[in-house]
Amino acid sequence: MKKLLILIIIFAVLVLGYWVYQDSELKKEKEVNQLIDDAHQSLNIIDSHPNKFIFNNEVKVFPAHSSNRFIAKSSEL
Structure with a gap:
């Protein structure tokens, strides 16, 4: 009886998990x-x-100071 109860509890824990x-x-x-x-x-x-469209000729790319990423700036923003 105890073994069956232990198996039921283990099964219930697995199902709940x-x-x-x-x-x-x-x-x-x-x-x-x-x-x-x-x-x-x-x-x-x-x-x-x-x-609000940004034309390609208005976008300038500048390197960021703290990493190798680039920041795009536009005069339209």
């Missing part, structure tokens, strides 16, 4: 999907304003 894992993965997926949707909305807002 798997359920918690799946729940956390689902929350992460929802968060990523929300970020993607927000990015698409932002891009749609930017694309809908043709006056």
Whole structure:
């Protein structure tokens, strides 16, 4: 009887652990999907304003001081 009870408890812990894992993965997926949707909305807002377009000849690239990355500056911003 004790062995059966121990097996049931181990099984319950494994099922609960798997359920918690799946729940956390689902929350992460929802968060990523929300970020993607927000990015698409932002891009749609930017694309809908043709006056905010930056032409290639107006963009200047300067090296950043603290790293090897570059910063783009425009007179339109």
